[in-house]
Structures are given as structure tokens and as C-alpha cells.
């Protein structure tokens with residue numbers, strides 16, 4: 089059984105079908121990509137998988153549990169943790185405290201635990217330090233987000249997710265706004281996490297990143313899964329190029345088309 093099994097998932101917003109009978113699998117220890125044009129339904133997929141948007145129909149089974157009707161916080165406790173497309177960092181808190189806050193998960197017995205073990209922490213300092221180090225953020229731990237570059241702020245967003253030690257990470261456009269060099273560094277970091285045992289569902293528009301690091305890719309268009317396969321399979325699928333770039337591609341689109349079809353190495357590991 090796969091870690092995540094999504095079947096016939098449909099999400100309607102009024103008359104709009106944002107997800108249409110979508111099927112998706114994430115195997116343990118794999119990096120699965122989700123691509124598609126703007127408005128294709130990618131964020132809706134993560135919203136629905138994590139309980140932020142209700143499914144109109146279909147099922148989401150995570151680690152053997154049918155979570156389709158569970159509220160978001162229950163899914164988080166089961167080990168599904170997401171990032172948001174817009175960075176939601178606390179600008180008045182240090183990088184370290186941003187991660188601490190994200191890892192805290194208040195429960196009814198917390199005040200009692202505080203009495204029994206005053207000064208206890210929601211997240212272990214060693215886990216926090218290791219996570220920040222693994223993302224190259226150690227030297228920024230005491231700084232606040234406005235003092236960081238955009239690239240480092242994006243990494244803090246990922247650190248906040250990782251300190252929870254999730255079984256499945258769901259990342260919504262972590263490379264948005266990064267230049268190509270920063271994006272390559274991010275790709276290596278994400279791939280290293282998966283090679284270290286993490287499981288990941290990744291959304292991004294950077295085709296070099298996606299085709300370079302994913303094990304398997306799903307392509308959404310108008311809410312439907314129109315293709316899936318390895319990066320090698322995806323980059324030669326005409327429907328993918330057409331859906332991503334449209335049929336009236338101009339010069340700019342031609343460059344993108346080349347990045348889809350040519351600039352990607354033949355295996356998912358070469359760009360690491």
C-alpha cells in the first residue's frame with residue numbers, strides 16, 4: 089500500500105470544478121511532483137489532501153487511514169504537513185522561534201504538562217539545530233525573516249515543516265521567486281531529504297527543478313490528471329507541453345518548451 093492514495097478526488101467551488109476525479113499515489117521515500125498551468129488545481133489538491141478544503145467526492149487514504157473527512161489538525165497529527173504558497177512567517181520572531189511556534193501543537197493537557205515539566209519544549213533543540221543546519225540556515229537562526237533574503241525565507245518555511253518530522257511533506261511552490269542558482273540548491277536539499285527517507289509531494293512551476301529531482305510526476309490541467317510518469321516520460325509527452333504552454337506558443341514559450349524537452353538530464357538524480 090502506498091503512503092498516500094488519492095482516488096476520484098473532486099473539489100467544486102460553486103459551479104467551478106477545481107479538481108476532477110483525480111487519482112494520485114505517493115510511495116514511501118519518494119518525491120512526487122505535481123505540475124500544471126496556473127489555475128490547474130494544484131494548490132486545491134494540497135488544500136484538499138491536508139483538510140483545508142473539503143472534498144466534494146472521492147477518497148484520501150494516508151498511511152492506511154481514510155482521512156477524507158478528518159479536520160486539518162488531525163491529519164497534521166497523523167504526519168501530513170504542508171507549506172503554503174504564500175510564505176506565512178512571523179516577522180517579529182527569529183528564525184529559530186518561527187520553527188518552534190510551527191512545531192507546537194497545543195492540546196488540552198498542555199497546561200498540566202507545563203506544571204509537571206516546567207520549561208519543556210515542543211521541539212527538541214537538537215532537532216531544530218539539525219534541521220537548520222541541513223538547510224544551511226544555522227548562521228541565521230537568531231535573525232528575523234525581514235533580515236533574510238527571499239531565498240532564505242523560503243528555506244525557513246521548509247524548516248518549519250521539517251521540524252515536525254512529518255511522514256509526508258507537501259510543498260506548494262517552494263522555489264517561487266528564487267533565481268535558477270537558488271532553485272538548484274533548493275532542489276539538492278529537497279532531494280537529499282527524500283534520499284534520507286522523507287516522502288514528499290512537491291508543486292512547482294520550475295520545470296528544470298521538477299524534471300531534475302522528482303521520481304514521478306503528475307500533470308494537472310483544468311483539474312484533471314492528464315499525464316503521469318517519470319521525468320523522462322513526462323518531458324516527451326506532447327499533451328504536457330501543450331497544456332503547460334498552450335498551442336499558440338511564441339518565442340518566450342519556445343524557450344520554456346526547450347527547457348521541458350532538452351535541458352533536463354536523463355535521470356532524476358543527475359542534477360543533485
Ligand SMILES: Nc1ncnc2c1ncn2[C@@H]1O[C@H](COP(=O)(O)OP(=O)(O)OP(=O)(O)O)[C@@H](O)[C@H]1O
Nearest residue numbers: 101104106124125126127128129130131132133173
Ligand atoms: N477558495 C476558492 N474559491 C473559489 N475558487 C477557488 C478557490 N480556490 C481556488 N479556486 C479556483 O480553483 C481553480 C484552481 O485553483 P488552484 O489555486 O488550485 O490552482 P493552481 O494550480 O494552484 O494555480 P497556481 O499555479 O496559479 O498556483 C482556479 O480556477 C481558482 O480560481
Ligand SMILES: [Mg+2]
Nearest residue numbers: 130131132173
Ligand atoms: Mg497554486
